Amino acid sequence: MADLKVRLHDLEFKNPITLASGTCGFAREMAEFFDPALLGGFFLKGSTLKNRDGNEYPRMAETAAGMLNAVGLQNKGVDYFIENIYPEIKDYDTQLIMNVNGSTVEDYIELAEKVNELDKINAIELNISCPNVKEGGMAFGVTCPGAEMVTREVRKVYHKTLIVKLSPNVTDISEIAKAVERQGADAVSLVNTFLGMAIDAEKRVPKLSTITGGLSGPAIKPIALRMVWQVANAVKIPVVGIGGIMNATDAIEFMLAGASIVQVGTAIFKDPMIALKIVKGLDEYLDRHNIQSANNLIGSLQV
Amino acid sequence: MADLKVRLHDLEFKNPITLASGTCGFAREMAEFFDPALLGGFFLKGSTLKNRDGNEYPRMAETAAGMLNAVGLQNKGVDYFIENIYPEIKDYDTQLIMNVNGSTVEDYIELAEKVNELDKINAIELNISCPNVKEGGMAFGVTCPGAEMVTREVRKVYHKTLIVKLSPNVTDISEIAKAVERQGADAVSLVNTFLGMAIDAEKRVPKLSTITGGLSGPAIKPIALRMVWQVANAVKIPVVGIGGIMNATDAIEFMLAGASIVQVGTAIFKDPMIALKIVKGLDEYLDRHNIQSANNLIGSLQV
Amino acid sequence: MPKKFVADFNVIQNTALNKTNFLIKIQTESKLPGILPGQFVNVEIKNSQEVFLRRPFSIFEVDYKLNTLAMIVKILGKGSEKLTNIRVGDTLSLVYPLGKHFTKPSASDKILLVGGGSGVAPMLFLAKESGLPKQQVDIILGARTQADHINVQHYSDFATLHYSSEDGSLGEKGFVTQHSVFTQNLKTYDKVYACGPDGMMKAVARQAKLAGVFCEVSLENLMACGFGVCLCCIEPTTKGNLCVCTDGPVFNINELKWQI
Amino acid sequence: MPKKFVADFNVIQNTALNKTNFLIKIQTESKLPGILPGQFVNVEIKNSQEVFLRRPFSIFEVDYKLNTLAMIVKILGKGSEKLTNIRVGDTLSLVYPLGKHFTKPSASDKILLVGGGSGVAPMLFLAKESGLPKQQVDIILGARTQADHINVQHYSDFATLHYSSEDGSLGEKGFVTQHSVFTQNLKTYDKVYACGPDGMMKAVARQAKLAGVFCEVSLENLMACGFGVCLCCIEPTTKGNLCVCTDGPVFNINELKWQI
Numbered sequence A, B: 001m002a003d004l005k006v007r008l009h010d011l012e013f014k015n016p017i018t019l020a021s022g023t024c025g026f027a028r029e030m031a032e033f034f035d036p037a038l039l040g041g042f043f044l045k046g047s048t049l050k051n052r053d054g055n056e057y058p059r060m061a062e063t064a065a066g067m068l069n070a071v072g073l074q075n076k077g078v079d080y081f082i083e084n085i086y087p088e089i090k091d092y093d094t095q096l097i098m099n100v101n102g103s104t105v106e107d108y109i110e111l112a113e114k115v116n117e118l119d120k121i122n123a124i125e126l127n128i129s130c131p132n133v134k135e136g137g138m139a140f141g142v143t144c145p146g147a148e149m150v151t152r153e154v155r156k157v158y159h160k161t162l163i164v165k166l167s168p169n170v171t172d173i174s175e176i177a178k179a180v181e182r183q184g185a186d187a188v189s190l191v192n193t194f195l196g197m198a199i200d201a202e203k204r205v206p207k208l209s210t211i212t213g214g215l216s217g218p219a220i221k222p223i224a225l226r227m228v229w230q231v232a233n234a235v236k237i238p239v240v241g242i243g244g245i246m247n248a249t250d251a252i253e254f255m256l257a258g259a260s261i262v263q264v265g266t267a268i269f270k271d272p273m274i275a276l277k278i279v280k281g282l283d284e285y286l287d288r289h290n291i292q293s294a295n296n297l298i299g300s301l302q303v
Numbered sequence C, D: 001m002p003k004k005f006v007a008d009f010n011v012i013q014n015t016a017l018n019k020t021n022f023l024i025k026i027q028t029e030s031k032l033p034g035i036l037p038g039q040f041v042n043v044e045i046k047n048s049q050e051v052f053l054r055r056p057f058s059i060f061e062v063d064y065k066l067n068t069l070a071m072i073v074k075i076l077g078k079g080s081e082k083l084t085n086i087r088v089g090d091t092l093s094l095v096y097p098l099g100k101h102f103t104k105p106s107a108s109d110k111i112l113l114v115g116g117g118s119g120v121a122p123m124l125f126l127a128k129e130s131g132l133p134k135q136q137v138d139i140i141l142g143a144r145t146q147a148d149h150i151n152v153q154h155y156s157d158f159a160t161l162h163y164s165s166e167d168g169s170l171g172e173k174g175f176v177t178q179h180s181v182f183t184q185n186l187k188t189y190d191k192v193y194a195c196g197p198d199g200m201m202k203a204v205a206r207q208a209k210l211a212g213v214f215c216e217v218s219l220e221n222l223m224a225c226g227f228g229v230c231l232c233c234i235e236p237t238t239k240g241n242l243c244v245c246t247d248g249p250v251f252n253i254n255e256l257k258w259q260i
């Protein structure tokens, strides 16, 4: 039994396996299947300042080894979260991380200020990479000035661990990572979904109400892994690896490439228990390879 | 039996189904399976000025619904092609298009001049998007100035149909497309492969000798389709659709999104006869939908 | 204590009911939780290069003694097709039980069940589990032709069965909402339940609304997760966009924003 | 006139030869083209969510009358595992025939064949097709233990069979290159052929080179297409990077850039 504990900035995770924002609800939905304390953490469903209805149906299209979604950040707003959801989940013995989303910098600031007050939320994930909203979201995440500006302003008001979630829809993701590092991000998480599209050939219409949507799942893994590798080699802050992780081997690959912790997303839809299996598989791998601590895996790819 | 003929700039294709560069050799390899005259055309293996040995083995890794390659433009050079391969294939009754690659602008110019002399090559595909070479290649294709410069210089010396092949590894592919359109490109083809990576978790080493490689196959289709849709809406020149096309439905989706012709790539490895099946499937689709001509399909998505 | 489960079931029966509908019965070693009509399971489609996500199917029958579940699968596309090729002895991974059930009728209720296509499954389950004497339960089963109907004769123990088909080859000719039981008696029912194609459910809902009768329908929106985390399966309602997989699939028609 | 084909074959036999090796025999309705030892087929792995590309396997037996092919499949990973689960009556899509064959020995040649692991397949095929009397054909079959060997007794009609195993449980103890036939007689052969794990082939090649004996090996580089268009399977040679799938898989060891 290897030591699975890892650190991300000043947070300790009991193991490096967490669930990705938008794919594990507010953790309570997962608690219907298993004890949340078994995982390293939960990146909660993206919150905005105000209630958002999200995009119209249909919001989902299956693709080869993946799926497109166009949810568009449906949520009841941060105040609803604080009053109605936070009390229910705050005592889960695991890391709970808020995923915050704005249309303007002011939104992000206000959100960060509110979340800063929540005792049991030790970190926020600044989502500047949502491809499914008209304003804000990815617009901030695909240019260095945009990413820098949001990070800088949020950094001023948020005093716990600040993770910035990067968009893969860019020419050079390391540049963006370096930009947010400069502005005080404590970690970067990557990747969010790739902007994609699906068409119903028989009906000759797009499959999503929004025409384009975000691609996730194993299809994107090779690109996500490359980006994590590039970013881990470009910045000094820790990296959270995301994108198509379906099993322990995938998770290990991201850690070898430089991720300190990983997020499992779409795989949850296929198997709500998958993250527990990944924790077990990671443990077995470490034992098999005589590696004492998960920490020793991080960035240990031999090139 | 619908009319499958389509035009790309001033070239006529007997049907919109062609094979992608690097996946159909110099067409003669395909002629061992079927009569090349049955397809719209062949985008020949990427040529460079001089002989290139390509990258070291291993050059290939299988991924979810796709593969990574790191071939690195292995070829015997354009002169070898002209003397030894061209004579053998020039009378195939189909469009043969050279795919040209340089490390410098001068390389591209010299190549274009040489290919300009070949009677039976009616077009070149300027590859400014190869992710698997150290110099040139993608470096030109990921910035507007780079893409513009190469296109402008080649345009000066090349007098037949000039197709520029775009890299998907960019923030905004429409901008690049518009840039090459401005410089006189007659068409754009997209997408080339996505930069990706694969790791052997047991051995803790990259699976490719080059660490990163190009991702192709159905995994990338949703992103490629989105890009074709965006570019077709951004430029006036015709678009060649590429990326993960595995069957007639996929080809039709690219045409609906705005592609005048499509290229089938990785699918050939799974089934060398696939393109013939796609031609048949397209024909049946047009009949079923009472569409007289393949031309009427192009860009006819209802949004 | 978990309320939802992921488990491998053993396939113990796979019978073609007609050309496109199959009855698949599966068994688990663990004790089944309580399951009510309207709830569904999310089934993994193994060994398919084309199918990535699970596919939801209504629960059709439950046997708590044998720990078996049954579902009726209609071949619609690649996933359902693959599923119907499964053989006895294979395993099937299920996420279960999912969704909300139909409102249980009270002892004095007279109820009408309307099922079309694969929507007959939850209707028959509800007929069986309603706890009402047969006289209080009418069910109209609709399909295009006789060949599309499945044989459910043994359900006549629980309900009075009425058939309709578009070509008149079985029962009355026309849509379910044109069936005499529906047109003549609608107002006499305390509760109407419907499951089937969208068009059918909307037609039922329109009439029920006009008649002022309580009516629940079971929706089949596209799903990714099936348990409320992805927010892909939403349906606009008077309470905003709700998830069909957790807030539904059963909805009272007055909640829905249907233009009917 | 096509020289290479893509076709669905019927599986007519799938027999476990030992724990990890399976003999799969398949039949086509069309006439088989001429096929020589060393050539291979590229097999589609259907119904797998993990396997995307085809998998290459050496041709082990050909019957032109019945239009059957056989191959020996060793379970190495997900593709080969899936393949060995195939049932009689299933179909298997093949791209065939691929690659270059071994140089045919001349009538007076004395030849030595060395096969390890699944590399025994092309060696046995070559033994059968060599056209030489049994006295001129020696074959050394190597494996880790007796359990890893497969029973090929019936090939003793075509060749003298010699066994080696690392633990001595069958034949001589040690590697194939430590077998007495190999160490004592190597120079007496006109041609040596080898197929098996890289390490084994390199050891054979080293000795053959030292002894100055003609030697061909059959490589198993990773392939994407199998017919010369992707340039993924290359091997550095004196003529530059050559494709194992079209310029090979059989190479004369003098052509290879092996550091041996």
Ligand SMILES: Cc1cc2nc3c(=O)[nH]c(=O)nc-3n(C[C@H](O)[C@H](O)[C@H](O)COP(=O)(O)OP(=O)(O)OC[C@H]3O[C@@H](n4cnc5c(N)ncnc54)[C@H](O)[C@@H]3O)c2cc1C
Pocket (backbone or CB within 6 Å): C040, C051, C055, C056, C057, C058, C059, C071, C072, C073, C074, C075, C076, C077, C078, C079, C080, C081, C118, C119, C121, C122, C219, C220, C221, C222, C223, C249
């Ligand atoms: C709660 C619930 C209960 C269900 N119960 C049953 C049941 O008991 N028996 C049964 O046979 N089916 C049932 N369904 C429908 C079943 O899930 C779909 O038929 C199945 O997912 C189709 O998958 P496929 O891979 O065969 O089709 P695909 O190949 O994915 O799709 C084929 C075509 O059908 C369309 N399609 C697929 N699924 C849906 C859908 N849910 N709504 C509208 N269009 C769709 C696709 O857009 C496509 O055009 C239920 C669905 C839900 C949500």
Ligand SMILES: Cc1cc2nc3c(=O)[nH]c(=O)nc-3n(C[C@H](O)[C@H](O)[C@H](O)COP(=O)(O)OP(=O)(O)OC[C@H]3O[C@@H](n4cnc5c(N)ncnc54)[C@H](O)[C@@H]3O)c2cc1C
Pocket (backbone or CB within 6 Å): D040, D051, D055, D056, D057, D058, D059, D071, D072, D073, D074, D075, D076, D077, D078, D079, D080, D081, D118, D119, D121, D122, D219, D220, D221, D222, D223, D249
């Ligand atoms: C020309 C040729 C002829 C062959 N003939 C036979 C034969 O007759 N019988 C037989 O059993 N096998 C043969 N092979 C090998 C066979 O193709 C592989 O065992 C098979 O492709 C493995 O697929 P998999 O999906 O089971 O393994 P995967 O799950 O893809 O891989 C499992 C592990 O094996 C490694 N691996 C996979 N393929 C190869 C390879 N070709 N070389 C080195 N490492 C590899 C992978 O990197 C991975 O670590 C031949 C290969 C070639 C190229």
Ligand SMILES: Cc1cc2nc3c(=O)[nH]c(=O)nc-3n(C[C@H](O)[C@H](O)[C@H](O)COP(=O)(O)O)c2cc1C
Pocket (backbone or CB within 6 Å): A020, A021, A022, A023, A045, A046, A047, A069, A071, A073, A099, A127, A130, A165, A191, A192, A193, A215, A216, A217, A218, A220, A242, A243, A244, A245, A263, A264, A265, A266, A267, C230, C231, C232
């Ligand atoms: C249905 C769905 C909803 C998502 N919602 C969010 C979100 O609210 N905020 C966010 O940062 N990322 C969101 N994502 C992106 C995921 O967190 C993750 O970055 C992405 O899906 C890639 O990981 P995967 O391939 O493991 O799913 C969502 C993804 C999906 C599939």
Ligand SMILES: Cc1cc2nc3c(=O)[nH]c(=O)nc-3n(C[C@H](O)[C@H](O)[C@H](O)COP(=O)(O)O)c2cc1C
Pocket (backbone or CB within 6 Å): B020, B021, B022, B023, B045, B046, B047, B069, B071, B073, B099, B127, B130, B165, B191, B192, B193, B215, B216, B217, B218, B220, B242, B243, B244, B245, B263, B264, B265, B266, B267, D230, D231, D232
């Ligand atoms: C093995 C391989 C080699 C390739 N070589 C070239 C090349 O020489 N020039 C080029 O422009 N594109 C090359 N490509 C890219 C393809 O032409 C195509 O753009 C890409 O594979 C996406 O299409 P697909 O998903 O249908 O394969 C290559 C792709 C593969 C898989």
Ligand code: FES
Pocket (backbone or CB within 6 Å): C222, C223, C224, C225, C226, C227, C228, C229, C230, C231, C232, C233, C234, C243, C244, C245, C246
């Ligand atoms: S299917 Fe995911 S929320 Fe309903």
Ligand code: FES
Pocket (backbone or CB within 6 Å): D222, D223, D224, D225, D226, D227, D228, D229, D230, D231, D232, D233, D234, D243, D244, D245, D246
């Ligand atoms: S496998 Fe494609 S060239 Fe050999």
